[in-house]
Amino acid sequence: MRTSSILSLLLLTSLCACSNGELVGVHINLAADGSGTITTRALMPIAKDTDAENRTKGVNWTIRAGLISSQGTFSEVETVTLGDGEVTFSPQLDGDRPGLRVNIQRGPEAKWIETLVPNQKARELMAKAYDPSGRTKEIADVLRFELVAPGNVITSGVLPTGRGVQADRDGSKATLLMPVRTAIESGDAFVWDISWLRKN
Numbered sequence: 507m508r509t510s511s512i513l514s515l516l517l518l519t520s521l522c523a524c525s526n527g528e529l530v531g532v533h534i535n536l537a538a539d540g541s542g543t544i545t546t547r548a549l550m551p552i553a554k555d556t557d558a559e560n561r562t563k564g565v566n567w568t569i570r571a572g573l574i575s576s577q578g579t580f581s582e583v584e585t586v587t588l589g590d591g592e593v594t595f596s597p598q599l600d601g602d603r604p605g606l607r608v609n610i611q612r613g614p615e616a617k618w619i620e621t622l623v624p625n626q627k628a629r630e631l632m633a634k635a636y637d638p639s640g641r642t643k644e645i646a647d648v649l650r651f652e653l654v655a656p657g658n659v660i661t662s663g664v665l666p667t668g669r670g671v672q673a674d675r676d677g678s679k680a681t682l683l684m685p686v687r688t689a690i691e692s693g694d695a696f697v698w699d700i701s702w703l704r705k706n
Contacts (some may be wrong), residue, residue, distance in 0.1 A: 540582050619686065655702040
């Protein structure tokens with residue numbers, strides 16, 4: 507009898523481009539006027555049989571999941587929120603050093619986290635399908651925020667500090683890595699500040 511636990515082979519072409527911990531997250535491509543594109547990558551349970559399963563005989567499938575990518579556009583980044591308004595964006599686009607402040611609420615009740623990843627037990631189960639060798643014990647355990655700014659990023663910093671939380675920059679890209687375990691801990695909201703040089 508078919509068990510519909512929680513996953514199957516993930517979209518390997520998509521997964522290979524990411525490390526085990528950074529399968530999921532939020533990517534924003536921001537224009538100088540505050541408009542842009544947002545892409546989310548979420549690890550989700552899949553209940554329905556896949557075509558690959560239906561066309562394979564003699565197998566009792568037990569694990570099924572998918573990496574779901576969604577993309578949309580916005581006209582003003584300050585109107586964008588994640589979860590139940592738990593992640594917000596405050597731009598300062600005037601002057602020679604424009605910037606963006608991202609406020610990220612944390613804690614076990616933060617809904618934005620569960621929109622991107624299931625619980626730890628499910629992620630450990632999914633790891634068996636992602637890496638049949640058994641070396642990977644848990645997948646999607648790090649959330650990745652990424653901003654492509656309309657100019658070279660000169661600052662990317664986060665407060666308060668947290669276990670495994672890292673802010674970085676490279677060219678026009680700013681990144682924030684946050685372990686899921688840290689995100690679900692109770693504590694003050696994380697504030698990620700990014701600034702960039704305005705293009706002439």
